[in-house]
Amino acid sequence: MNDPRHYQQLIEQRLSTLELGSRPPELYDPIRYMLALGGKRMRPALLLMANEMFGGNTETSIGPALGIEVFHNFTLLHDDIMDKAPLRRSQPTVHTRWNNDIAILSGDTMFVHSCQLMMQTSSELQAEVLADFFKTAIEVCEGQQLDMNFENQPHVSIADYIEMIRLKTAVLLGCSLRIGARLAGASALDADRLYHFGTDLGIAFQLHDDLLDAYGDPEKFGKQVGGDIIANKKTFLMLSAIESADMYTLDELNDWLRRKDFNAVEKVDAVKRIFEKLDIRSRTQQEIDRYFDRALSALSAIPVADNRKVALRTLSEQLMVREH
Amino acid sequence: MNDPRHYQQLIEQRLSTLELGSRPPELYDPIRYMLALGGKRMRPALLLMANEMFGGNTETSIGPALGIEVFHNFTLLHDDIMDKAPLRRSQPTVHTRWNNDIAILSGDTMFVHSCQLMMQTSSELQAEVLADFFKTAIEVCEGQQLDMNFENQPHVSIADYIEMIRLKTAVLLGCSLRIGARLAGASALDADRLYHFGTDLGIAFQLHDDLLDAYGDPEKFGKQVGGDIIANKKTFLMLSAIESADMYTLDELNDWLRRKDFNAVEKVDAVKRIFEKLDIRSRTQQEIDRYFDRALSALSAIPVADNRKVALRTLSEQLMVREH
Numbered sequence: 001m002n003d004p005r006h007y008q009q010l011i012e013q014r015l016s017t018l019e020l021g022s023r024p025p026e027l028y029d030p031i032r033y034m035l036a037l038g039g040k041r042m043r044p045a046l047l048l049m050a051n052e053m054f055g056g057n058t059e060t061s062i063g064p065a066l067g068i069e070v071f072h073n074f075t076l077l078h079d080d081i082m083d084k085a086p087l088r089r090s091q092p093t094v095h096t097r098w099n100n101d102i103a104i105l106s107g108d109t110m111f112v113h114s115c116q117l118m119m120q121t122s123s124e125l126q127a128e129v130l131a132d133f134f135k136t137a138i139e140v141c142e143g144q145q146l147d148m149n150f151e152n153q154p155h156v157s158i159a160d161y162i163e164m165i166r167l168k169t170a171v172l173l174g175c176s177l178r179i180g181a182r183l184a185g186a187s188a189l190d191a192d193r194l195y196h197f198g199t200d201l202g203i204a205f206q207l208h209d210d211l212l213d214a215y216g217d218p219e220k221f222g223k224q225v226g227g228d229i230i231a232n233k234k235t236f237l238m239l240s241a242i243e244s245a246d247m248y249t250l251d252e253l254n255d256w257l258r259r260k261d262f263n264a265v266e267k268v269d270a271v272k273r274i275f276e277k278l279d280i281r282s283r284t285q286q287e288i289d290r291y292f293d294r295a296l297s298a299l300s301a302i303p304v305a306d307n308r309k310v311a312l313r314t315l316s317e318q319l320m321v322r323e324h
Numbered sequence: 325m326n327d328p329r330h331y332q333q334l335i336e337q338r339l340s341t342l343e344l345g346s347r348p349p350e351l352y353d354p355i356r357y358m359l360a361l362g363g364k365r366m367r368p369a370l371l372l373m374a375n376e377m378f379g380g381n382t383e384t385s386i387g388p389a390l391g392i393e394v395f396h397n398f399t400l401l402h403d404d405i406m407d408k409a410p411l412r413r414s415q416p417t418v419h420t421r422w423n424n425d426i427a428i429l430s431g432d433t434m435f436v437h438s439c440q441l442m443m444q445t446s447s448e449l450q451a452e453v454l455a456d457f458f459k460t461a462i463e464v465c466e467g468q469q470l471d472m473n474f475e476n477q478p479h480v481s482i483a484d485y486i487e488m489i490r491l492k493t494a495v496l497l498g499c500s501l502r503i504g505a506r507l508a509g510a511s512a513l514d515a516d517r518l519y520h521f522g523t524d525l526g527i528a529f530q531l532h533d534d535l536l537d538a539y540g541d542p543e544k545f546g547k548q549v550g551g552d553i554i555a556n557k558k559t560f561l562m563l564s565a566i567e568s569a570d571m572y573t574l575d576e577l578n579d580w581l582r583r584k585d586f587n588a589v590e591k592v593d594a595v596k597r598i599f600e601k602l603d604i605r606s607r608t609q610q611e612i613d614r615y616f617d618r619a620l621s622a623l624s625a626i627p628v629a630d631n632r633k634v635a636l637r638t639l640s641e642q643l644m645v646r647e648h
Binding site for chain 2: 138
């Protein structure tokens with residue numbers, strides 16, 4: 001079975017030769033720029049790996065694989081406008097390099113291109129693939145809106161938070177896997193198992209991301225440790241701390257959350273001391289393990305020879321041990 | 325044959341009961357608001373009229389008809405952000421009433437909903453309808469980008485301008501008609517004839533709009549006559565004047581275009597005097613007639629009993645005599 005890198009390279013090469021329009025350049029230059037910024041190409045790789053697992057043919061699934069990646073990049077492009085992000089992968093974001101109007105419109109165009117690519121399947125599965133994709137696309141929008149809402153919402157429960165990351169991140173991983181499986185002729189049941197493998201893995205991955213922000217190795221992490229704490233981000237760690245703190249500790253935590261003037265290192269240290277007191281690190285790790293184990297049991301339940309599952313299992317383990 | 329009003333009412337009623345999501349409300353309230361602002365519902369009415377012309381069944385075409393209208397409203401929503409428009413149909417625009425982020429994201433969600441609605445067709449035509457729709461959606465984005473480019477572009481030819489309005493406005497009218505025809509079993513040739521009827525009608529309509537801005541009846545026009553002139557908009561009239569003016573007249577025109585401080589009435593009067601000198605009004609009317617006649621001959625060429633064409637012909641004549 002091919003390893004993830006094989007698919008990532010294939011996707012990279014096909015993305016670079018994708019037939020898009022060219023006129024007006026103000027519309028297509030940003031699209032090409034965005035697609036050339038790179039990335040792990042995780043979603044299309046998952047689609048193709050699921051496809052191979054059920055004996056599918058990569059060439060007949062490459063359209064939807066590219067479609068998922070173009071769609072993902074469209075969401076990043078529009079999210080960057082909403083987040084006012086200056087950089088993506090150390091390069092200026094589209095709205096920074098061009099402007100907001102161009103970023104909105106080239107994003108819209110990318111979305112249409114992704115739909116066209118999703119259609120490049122055998123006709124008997126076309127409607128099903130598109131319906132799955134559109135349903136997921138709407139969920140991704142809902143997740144992004146929830147994420148924006150949470151910034152100004154005084155109370156966010158852990159359940160709300162998990163639902164937000166499920167919609168914003170996890171369902172697209174699940175959808176990629178399910179489409180790949182169905183295109184290879186997998187049963188709806190097995191494809192759904194792979195979908196749940198993907199969504200649970202996605203949630204575990206996102207929680208791991210939250211954990212790394214506070215506890216990642218500063219050498220390997222590549223960005224400021226504690227950035228989420230400094231920015232008062234409502235991560236799983238912070239929400240768990242708020243939910244489990246006694247009144248005295250909650251006051252202390254809220255005091256840090258309310259301060260306008262503070263020393264960043266001091267705030268990170270103080271909040272991490274509260275996390276330690278409340279055992280937040282191991283609570284988070286337990287939650288990650290729970291989702292990760294659930295993902296692996298969904299994978300195990302699929303009646304396919306174990307050697308066909310090695311690549312997906314290896315990939316998911318790699319995702320969980322990364323420190324950056 | 326049913327008249328346009330019948331279809332407009334049907335669309336209005338179905339739009340108001342459309343099944344959208346509800347959570348989070350920040351995403352769905354703006355969508356419902358946008359769809360409730362009203363409008364002539366011209367595109368879905370055209371789709372259903374084309375469908376009826378070829379003996380189709382309204383109920384089996386209502387999904388794509390609604391899809392086209394939701395898509396059209398998505399483009400208006402995003403265009404309003406780019407144009408920084410405070411009002412639409414005398415109501416606050418979505419980005420004014422909520423904010424830009426919500427307008428971007430609820431627009432994206434509307435677009436996905438429009439795709440879902442476009443899929444609600446008999447399966448054998450689904451792929452063709454979607455392909456036509458996506459191709460057109462990309463053209464609409466290209467047209468909007470060209471329109472934005474023209475604002476800062478010193479020279480715009482009349483041919484460029486016509487191509488811009490073809491993409492931005494006309495192709496969606498054509499696409500609506502073609503899809504309606506195909507869903508009723510029309511041949512590809514006849515459906516294409518109706519497509520060209522729609523695009524030529526759309527161009528004639530847009531040119532007529534340019535004409536009304538300068539020469540509409542102030543009583544009926546409902547907005548300031550000469551608004552395009554005051555704003556230096558590159559309309560068909562202005563571009564024709566620039567293209568046909570002798571050097572002396574061009575200097576005079578450019579002088580008005582360059583002035584920062586001016587009396588609006590004086591500017592409108594002066595520019596309209598230049599238009600009269602260059603015979604711009606009748607040149608524009610000739611161009612409108614040319615596109616309108618071409619639209620009608622495309623309609624005439626369709627081998628369908630004349631009484632089945634009455635509604636489309638009546639509608640197109642109404643479009644051309646309106647004074648607001």
